[in-house]
Ligand SMILES: CCCCCCC/C=C/C(=O)SCCNC(=O)CCNC(=O)[C@H](O)C(C)(C)COP(=O)(O)OP(=O)(O)OC[C@H]1O[C@@H](n2cnc3c(N)ncnc32)[C@H](O)[C@@H]1OP(=O)(O)O
């Protein structure tokens with residue numbers, strides 16, 4: 310679909326690039342010639358993925374262990390990256406999310422999600438932007454949001470609020486940093502199966518419709534479909550796209566609005582919620 314060296318001159322940081330969609334983005338970008346840095350909290354996951362990507366594509370892939378909730382750690386990571394050469398693009402992909410009744414959330418539970426999604430994306434964006442501006446060079450920031458940023462989403466309220474904040478940040482920076490040659494763009498995915506998203510968001514009994522029936526195209530998304538969109542948006546071919554958010558969901562959001570995907574949760578008993586929480590990753 311693309312020329313093979315589409316991203317040859319680009320050095321790109323993918324937060325949460327060791328697993329899930331971030332790994333699929335990294336794999337596609339590497340195939341298209343980009344040099345990569347992938348970051349996350351788990352060293353073993355990052356190293357395994359980096360080795361896999363190097364072997365598959367021959368690309369240069371570095372890893373950075375970093376909890377993006379820690380502003381100091383984020384700035385140190387960017388300094389280390391920059392000491393080997395500046396980035397051309399940042400992908401804010403790392404996220405945390407789980408279903409819960411909002412009235413039961415502890416402050417730590419609310420912060421866990423807000424800190425990763427909103428603060429982490431903000432810290433990374435500023436860490437990249439201030440360096441690009443100081444050096445008088447341009448760059449691109451791509452944030453993975455969700456349709457909940459616009460419509461809200463019951464039972465994942467911290468995530469919906471955080472993604473809305475990220476989207477507002479991206480639109481604001483498009484205007485403020487555009488004159489510096491820094492471009493922002495957001496992508497709102499629909500249903501793209503990953504282990505974490507499915508265990509945290511779609512346990513059995515949470516939905517009234519099958520995944521396929523939630524989507525007008527009657528299937529979930531394939532990772533390569535969204536990875537190709539991300540590759541295009543970071544390529545020079547997309548150099549006049551700034552501040553927009555592209556939805557890639559097979560038409561799901563138009564069919565469902567923000568709520569029907571979680572209707573099954575209204576009938577869960579407190580015991581069912583307790584069992585979910587006891588067995589969930591957090
Ligand atoms: C197509 C539309 C789909 C809908 C919208 C989709 C948009 C977004 C999708 C995604 O983001 S999918 C990606 C999901 N991936 C992950 O969540 C992976 C990373 N997740 C995590 O690391 C954890 O789940 C975490 C909880 C977010 C953070 O982990 P951390 O180790 O920092 O936190 P903990 O110390 O374990 O917990 C902090 C705090 O949170 C409470 N908590 C954890 N899980 C639950 C739960 N299921 N229900 C209620 N509360 C929970 C936990 O008890 C702690 O609070 P305190 O007990 O200390 O008060």
Ligand SMILES: NC(=O)C1=CN([C@@H]2O[C@H](COP(=O)(O)OP(=O)(O)OC[C@H]3O[C@@H](n4cnc5c(N)ncnc54)[C@H](OP(=O)(O)O)[C@@H]3O)[C@@H](O)[C@H]2O)C=CC1
Nearest residue numbers: 325328329330349350351376377402403404501503505506
């Ligand atoms: N999958 C889907 O259908 C949808 C996904 N999205 C969005 O797509 C993106 C990817 O989702 P998905 O691949 O499913 O999620 P995953 O949970 O599979 O991946 C999340 C990644 O983020 C990393 N991460 C989490 N917390 C931190 C942190 N504090 N610091 C650094 N890295 C962190 C994780 O690594 P580690 O744990 O090692 O830190 C992991 O690699 C997210 O932004 C999500 O909100 C949006 C809508 C739907």
